[in-house]
Amino acid sequence: MHVDARIQQSVVANLSARPLPVRCGPFVVGLDPAIEHPGINYATPVPGAPISGADVTALVAAFRSYGRKPRLEYVVSSAPGLEELLLAAGFAVEERHEYLVCTPGSLAVPPAPDGYELREPATDADRAALVTAQHAAFGADTIAAEADVARVRRLQGNGGVAVMVVAPDGTCAGGGQAVPPHDGVSEVAGIAVRKPHRRRGVAGAMTAEITRRLFAGGGELAWLEASGEDSWRVYERVGYRPAGRRLYIALD
Template identity: 80%
Template sequence: MTLDVRIQQSVVANLSTRPTPVRTGPFVIGIDPSIDSPGINYATPLPGAEISGADVTALVTAFRSYDRKPRLEYVVSTAPGLEQLLLDAGFTVEERHEYLVCTPDSIQLRPAPDGYELREPATDADRAAMIAAQNAAFGGEPISTEADIARIGGLQARGGIAVMATAPDGTCAGGGMAVPPNDGVSEVAGIATPKPHRRRGLAGAVTTEITRRLFTAGVDIAWLEASGEDSWRVYERVGYRPTGRRLYIALD
């Protein structure tokens, strides 16, 4: 089994744990009724499946029935003809990303900066603080909702990992998470530190701690995507290496 297929299968497994997973033909849609974000509610193809234009039409219909924007994320090589089918149906490419992979042999441990503590959010108050810090780091409002808190708690309950950073003054300085592993593979996501805590090595330390915990739990492939050159450098210093291509594509 190729690494691309293993990564794509992990995406299928992750979407299948959404509160309302929907299977339509060769696709799985991960629907979360509590939030309409396209970054949460999206589809992915089953690796290697034969896909037709009629399958794409049915996929769009399924999205519309849940009042969600038709959107997909997937490893390109596992569905080589799909992009053209989607473009023919009116979809537009949002982004093309390289995904990066880390293994127990490639990880480079990066310690937390002096005075900062890395730990698992153990209470809803911890989860709320971590989510608010992540939202602020990504340019949003520093708030968290009950649905956000429940989502992180559910991820942890299913075997996923969350790590929060605490600053010397006791406030939350960011965090990140990893989805529940599937067949030894897990995606690391949401690594974020608000501006006052950047340029200290904290993002690398959070990434290291999440990845280390995954490997301790028996995972052999951790993967993620970088949102820009700065985060790319952070992840490479931890031991992540570019490995394959993913596509984000949606129908407006």
């Protein structure tokens, strides 16, 4: 199976494991009733399924019925013509990303920076610290809610990976995770480092450690997206290589 199809099928599986998965024609909508963020609640097409304008209309209605913003993320090649249908229905492109992939043979694991510890969160207090650090790194001055903690706990319980970075002063400097693998494929996401701890090799070490743990558990292919040139270089240094394109698109 082509890597694009494998990545897209892994997204379908990930959304199908949400607390409230909804199948809507050729789409799977992954919903979490406890979290309203559109980055958690979105849809993706089933690879190769034919899609019509009527299917898009039904998808929008499904999102509205659950009080969520209609939004999709998908590998572009998995649904030719879908973008045109969505634009005709009033959707607007949020972002276009090139995704990168890593295999056990390409992974390079650097040592953790001096004084920093990389470990899996073992308690709910750890999980809250991880998510709070992610929020801070992404510019949100909010602490983790119980729903956030439950999401990380569920991810770990289902075979995913979460890693937190403990700074020399004992605080959580950042964190990230990988979703439970599907057919050997998993997305690495949420890589975040608080500003005072950046440019020390923390992000690269954390990304590599998450990926290493994923492969140690039987994963075959890890993928992620870079938010800019700096993160792109970080991921390439630990063995990730560009492989395909994804689209983020939503209806206000």
